[in-house]
Amino acid sequence: MSPVFTTLDKPLNQTGGREQLSWLGRIDPRARILAALAFAITIVACDSFPVLIGGVLMALLLLVNSRLPARRTLKRMATMDSFILFILVLLPFTVPGEPMFTVMGLTASWEGLWQAVEIGLKANAVILALMALVGTMEPVTLGHALHGLKVPETLVHLLMFTVRYIDVLREEYLRLRQAMKARGFRPATSWHSYRSFGYLVGMMLVRSMERSERILGAMKCRGFTGRITLLDRHAYGARDAVFAAGIALLLVSLVIAEVSLGAV
Amino acid sequence: MHIVDGALSNPVVIGGAVLAVGGLAQGLRHLPMEKIPVAGMLSAAFFVASLIHVPIGPSSVHLVLNGLAGLVLGWAAFPALFVGLLLQAVFFGFGGLTVLGVNTVIIAGPAVLVGLALGRRIQTASLKGAAVWGAIGGALAIALTTLFVALALTLTGDEFIPAARLVFLAHIPVMAIEALLTGAAVYLAKQVKPELFDNIAGART
Structure with missing residues (x-):
């Protein structure tokens, strides 16, 4: 069973620590977190298409340099896109403006389409950059870096405990599921099925609490x-x-491009 | 339901971030170091639970269980669910970075509200009564979550109102499922380990 947070498989060094493969992975984690934050704020603030496409390209460049497995990362992005797809599909029909085409009495507008594309570009650029810059860290490193950035100590420790035990509890969950399967449980849309899932969750909470006491x-x-x-x-x-x-x-060149394009 | 970067207007994003920081500060005040292991463990448990997919007709939905989180964690649900959302954004690419505050308010806000409103009832009710209150809490939390999503979208612009309405309607089956599951989970946990509902954030309010 693979751990939950294997965004990047890294070889172990002699002392058992993980070695970073890419130059990006060796940059100070605090600098990477701040870079991701600055990137996100800049991209969200910009509106012109050339700048947003530049942002997506910059994010792709970071992705290539982070040595994340491109296919799996892009697949995750596609999963996220499928969540927001219906909002984006609705937008052309709800934003008033120059009509593009009409389906079943509903008129789609160009303005709405552009707004939808804009949101899609922004969301994907930010999430790609975030995964490339921060997602390549060991979760524990993330905790340490947040501590270095003056995030309250309690929150950092909560984060560290959570990452430490997610894999443990996932194994516990899979064991319980296997036990259910061995007893003939098959998930379905039924009262019995939902009650069993509820008991499963309740049992996981009970076991986690007892483990935390130990x-x-x-x-x-x-x-x-x-x-x-x-x-x-x-x-x-x-x-x-x-x-x-x-x-x-x-980022500054993106902002300059945005301002000069906006002025035209 | 995650909102992504770039979809919301700046005032909504900033407002969400401010509310989230306030909620985090309040949540952390209820968490002395002694409680970190139990809070972290339960936060991990809810993270794993959110990876569970349950069937609904030909499709499946993943669990949120923020109502249950609120009932068990009280105010501590706020930082605990924030941690989960942060990890999801960074390692899974769900949600976004500038909207992290808004997403935290959307998920953790209802959790805390349900915890504050119903936590005491679950403690004092009989076994069956607790299960019923649990089910109400589970449905209420999802209803509030979709309401918060709708509010964030509507405040951004009128063009999102149909989408907001769709989000609410699409989540009605989810409310039913979360209600059943939360009820069952409360029923079992109250039987096996009633201390679970003693509200680990403590009665320091």
């Missing part, structure tokens, strides 16, 4: 005093500064 006991045994020390110390180097400057340059 964990707290074990932590206290080892001298837990209400503070967890994070060991990772990130060093912000010259390479990170170059990366930050490069991203800033690209």
Whole structure:
């Protein structure tokens, strides 16, 4: 069974840590988080098509450099697109403007179509960049980096505990499902089926709570005093500064393009 | 239901972010370090539960269970569900980054409201009564979630009103399923481990 968060398979180094494959993966995680945030805000604020297409290209460039498996990442994106598809399909019919064509008495407008395309471009550019910049991190590194960015300690620890136990609980879930299957359970649209799923969820909550009690006991045994020390110390180097400057340059040029195109 | 980047107007995005920060601050105040293991574990449990797909006719829907999260976690549901949404956005590409605040309010807001409104009833009710209140909470949370989605879309612009209406109608079956599941989960958990509903965020309000 593969872990939930395998966005990128990385080889282990001699001490058992994960090695980063790409140069992007070796950039300071804090710089990558801030870059993703700056990218998202810039793209969402821009409106002209050339700039948005530039943003998508920039995100694709990051994706290639992150060495994420392109097919799987794009497939995930397509899943997200299918969620929003119906809102986008409705838009041409609900935005008033120059008529494009008429179906069953409903008129689709060009303005609506452009707005739908705009949303699609923005959403995909941001999510691609986010997965390429931040999604390649180990979830624990993400926690450390957020701590480095002054996110409240409690929230960081909550995040770390959550990532630590998602895989454990998923295995627990699969074991319970297997036990149900062994007893002849087949999911269907029925009262029995929903009740069984409900019991399954309830049992998972009960087991998680009991496990957390054992964990707290074990932590206290080892001298837990209400503070967890994070060991990772990130060093912000010259390479990170170059990366930050490069991203800033690209984003500023996008903004300049947006302003000059908007002025025409 | 995730909203994506670029769909909402700036005031809605900023408003959502401000509300989310407020909710997080309030949620974290109810979480001393001692409670982090149980909150993190339950947050992971709800994350895994959201990966479960249940059949509905020829199709299937994935669970949200934010009502149940609110009943178990109280105010702590806010940071716990935020963590789940953050991980989903970063590693699965669901949702977006600038809309993370809005999405958190949409999912975690109803959870906390249901927890505050019904948490005490679940504690004191009989087994069957708790299951019924649980079912009500499960349906209510999804109803509020779709209502919040509709509100975010409507505040953005009139052109989204049909989409908002569609979201609500499409989620009526989901409400029924979440109600049944939450009711059953509460029924089992209250029998096996009633402490689960003692509201891990504590009675410090």
